[in-house]
Every structure is written in C-alpha cells, then in structure tokens.
Amino acid sequence: MRQRRIMSVLSGLVLAAGTLLGASPATAAPGPVPPPEFGNDWHDPLTAAPPVVKPHTRSCAVTLGEAQFRDFTPYKGSYTPPEKCGGSWSKVVLRLEGKVKGRQYDRLGYVHVGGVEVLRTSTPQPSPDGITWSVEKDVTRYSDTFRRTQDVEMLIGNVVNETYTGVIDVKATLTFYAAEGRTKPADTPDRVLTLNDNSLLTPRNARRILAEVYATGSGGGCEEYWYLSVPEKAPYSCTSAGGPYREVQLKVDGKLAGIAAPFPTVWTGGWSNPFLWYVVPGPRALDVLPIQYDLTPFAGLLNDGRPHRIEVGVVGVPAGQAGWSHPVNVLVWQDHGSRVVTGGLTRHTESAPVNSTTYTPGSEHRLDTRGGHALTVEGYVNTSRGRVDTRVTRTLANTSVHRWTEGESLDALQGEWTDDETVTVRGKHGPARATEAKRTYTMDGTTTLGAGDRLRTVLTLGDKADTTAFTNGRRTGSTRLDHVYRGDATYTANVPRDQRHAVATTGERYRLYGSDGTCHDRTVETVQGTLVKDRTRC
DSSP states (O other), X not given: OTTHHHHOOOOOOOOOOOEEEOOOTTTOOOOSOOOSSOOSOOOOOOOXXXXXXXXXXXXXXXXXXXXXXXXXXXXXXXXXXXXSSOSSEEEEEEEEEEEEOSSOOOOEEEEEETTEEEEXXXXXXXXXXXXXXXXXXXXXXXXXXXXXXXXXXXXXXXXXXXSOOOOEEEEEEEEEEEOOTTOXXXXXXXXXXXXXXXXXXXXXXXXXXXXXXXOEEOSSXXXXXXXXXXXXXXXXXXXXXXXXXXXXXXXXXXXXXXXXXXXXXXXXXXXXXXXXXXXXXOTTSSSOOOEEEEOGGGHHHHTTSSOEEXXXXXXXXXXXXXXXXXXXXXXXXXXXXXXXOEEEEEEEEEOOOEEEEEEEOSSEEEEEEEXXXXXXXXXXXXXXXXXXXXXXXEEEEEEEEEEEEGGGSEEEEEEEEEEEEEEEXXXXXXXXXXXXXXXXXXXXXXXXXXXXXXXXEEEEEEEXXXXXXXETXXXXXXXEEEEEEEEEXXXXXXXOGGGXXXXXXXXXXXXXXXXXXXXXXXXXXXXXXXXXXXXXOO
C-alpha cells in the first residue's frame, strides 16, 4: 500500500546472533486478561530467541557510551580495555539498553568501536507511556579491536518535533568474561580490519579471511520494501526495472568474490501496521546479522603487501537509488609460523544470473518473479604446515508472487529466498573438512484496506538454517534453526492515535537444536500488547 511508504521513516544510518532480552519464561507469568483494544501502554518488547550463554568466571563491564538521540548527531567517545580481566577473554558480550516514550518511528542505528561495526540495530516504536528494551550480542570475535584504546561512535538517527516526541535514550556496555580455570580463551581472529575508502590492506601472513557485511535496505524509501518492487510497466508505488530480485555482491579488485541473498527484514513499522511489532519484533529487526563471505581463496592475492579494492553492491537497485547501507568488517587469521603466506586463485566459475519477471494485469495485478545465481571460487595458501586449498560454493534462488489491486487496497506477497553455501578445506597435513549451510527466508503477507478505513495485515515470516560439518566426508556436527513470526493486526487508518481501535495477535516460536545437545524451543504470544503465552519445551 502507498501508506506503507510513509509509515516508517527510517533514518538508517552477527558470527552469533544477539538477543532482545525480556523476562525469562521461568520467572515471567503471562500478563493480565488482554484489553478489548490497544491502550496507552503495552508489554515491553521481547523475543523468543535464546540468551547469550555466559561463562561463570570473573567479569568486567565497560560502558561504551550513553546518549539521548534527538537528531542525526552521533555520540562520540572513547573506550579503554578493562584492567582486571586479562587480555584474552572467554567471551565478550555487548548490551544495548534503550527507552523511549511518546510518539516515534522506528529508527536505525549502529555502534562502532575503532571503526569496527559491532552492532547494527533498529528501535521498537513506543507507547505513549513509554517502553524499555535491551539487546545482547556475542561480540567475542572482535576481541582484537577491544584489546586497545579506541574511539567509539554510536548513532540512532532520530527526528524530534511537536509530532514525533520520542527521545531515544540508550546505553551501550561491554562485559568481558575472563579465561580462567577450565574456561579457556576464545578462539578468535588475530586481526579485525575495516576498509579505508574501499581499500583493504591485510597482514602478509593471512591464512584465513572472512568479510562481514551489515547489509540493510532502509531509509524510508522503496528499498526498505525491496521485495515488493515491480517493473516500471506495472502500476505500483515502488518500481525498479528488474523487479524485486536483490543480491548482495562483494568484489575484490573488480572480480566477483562472493554473492548472498539479503535477509528480507521487516522493521517495526513495516507492512503499514506498527501494531504487528509493538511487543514482538520481526526476525533480526533489532539485531541485524551480517552476511559472511569467505575470502580465503583470495588470500594469496591479498597477502602481496599492497592495498586491494573491496566493493559491495546490491544487484537490482535502480541506478542512483539510495536506500542500502553495507559497512564491511574483515576478520583475519594469521599463520604465526610464516612471515609471508603465498598462494593463488585456482578456480572461478559462475552461472548466468537469472532474473525473470512475469506481469499479469487485471482487476488484481500479479507479478511472478524467479531469480538466482551460483558462484564457485577456489584457491590455495602455502602455510607453515603445507598447502591448504579452500573451495567456496554458493547458490542463490528467489521465487515470489506479488498480488495487488488498483490503489493497493489489497497488497499481498508470498516469497522465498534460499542461500546455500559449502566451504571445503583440504590440507596437505590433516583431514578434509567441509561445512554446509542451507538458509531459507520466507514471507507470506496480505494487507487490506476495507470499509471504514479498517486496515488489516496478516503476516508470517520465517528464518531457517541447517548447518552441517563434515570431516573426511563423515558428518561430525550439525545445528538447525527454525524461527517463525506470525501476526494479525487491524486498526482504523487515517485517524488520530486514540481513534484507531487497534487489535492484534502476534507471536513467534524460536527453535534451535544442535548435535552437541543444544536445545532451545520457546514460544511467546501477545494479544493487544499483553503477553498471554511464554512457554519453553526444552
């Protein structure tokens, strides 16, 4: 719907997921009987995701910054490593606490330490009486950054005036858990690098290189809803020549090095219906996970002691169209037995990209989309333990059916994105190891505007991943993620807030299983902003 384009004015501008913290199911009973419609207050935001597991060791907390965001002025401060928890930690956890009241849109933000993006987030929309929330994230992999004094920059861009009154008040803290007794230091990258004007200079003895890209389509324009765009010949409020297919690509010196499907994030004002998200946000909305690219096949090239150009782009975005942000971190593991690690790229093959759209006009317009791409890169490095070959194969696919009526009083999408990746490592001395990751993202939603301007949105979102590890062809470990959000919300559009007469049933189930015995299965449900179910099954 066209209203969707103005409901969320975002001011946009992890390898473990963070958690939006809420009361634990062991101590939190369901709330009171739900009111007949939304009032001026509701339950604070929460999710069913598991908490960050923390070791039972000595801990030290360091405040990164506290700020009240009224505009687009970033907070700037400094960070000093803790003195009492050593320099090698078993875990490092970032906690962002926030509060806001009044009227405000969802806003995008970030936390940078030494230029490294350690968190990309968005905010829930507040009640008139105010809400509080917190997000925790395992940031242990950035330990190299945390060992030195660093600049800190934090921003949640905001607009405060007579209409939008909510000042966003946040505090960011790092907690370090010591490695002591039987708790060993975490195995982390030796270096965490950022780009300098798209230029990367790595140590000359890198043996493994990963890039992280925090890619988000946002900013209140059509790229916030990229999955709903249609070719220019179709009568719809958001158009792009190639339709809705998007692909996040990373290039090294102009050569395609990685491809990925962007996650179809729905922010907390999305689908024209903020009542869907007041308590339970959509998957990844408050803790954006980075896309990871294994660049180890390019390590021999990157180790030559010269800067190399790293470019990230989003396929399908109309020329000159803003709306995507994609900051990059680079994680490097070094070969401490070599001053220089040589190597080369031995294979680079890709399929012809597919992007097919079929538009069918009528009283109900329809767009069928099918897209996909595949890339295989392979290279080797000559380490102090011999030659190591790494092959990365990634295959993307997208199908969707978009239906809408004139004026977009009905707007519906059913879409699926798959992103399958296999990384195989073979060394001269040691077993062959492989990791297979099969990711599936789904969206099935319908918004209708009916009699009396009653707007209803029914939406289901899915975030699923199966990851399997193999040694010499034998399965040695696996994890399975199945995260599903469901919501059904109705309100009267185009009237003041106190006349909306909104009702909503929302909830999610988050299941995570592992061959190591990991088991998390939690369901939360709300009605009119009241928590009515919080149940665990593990």
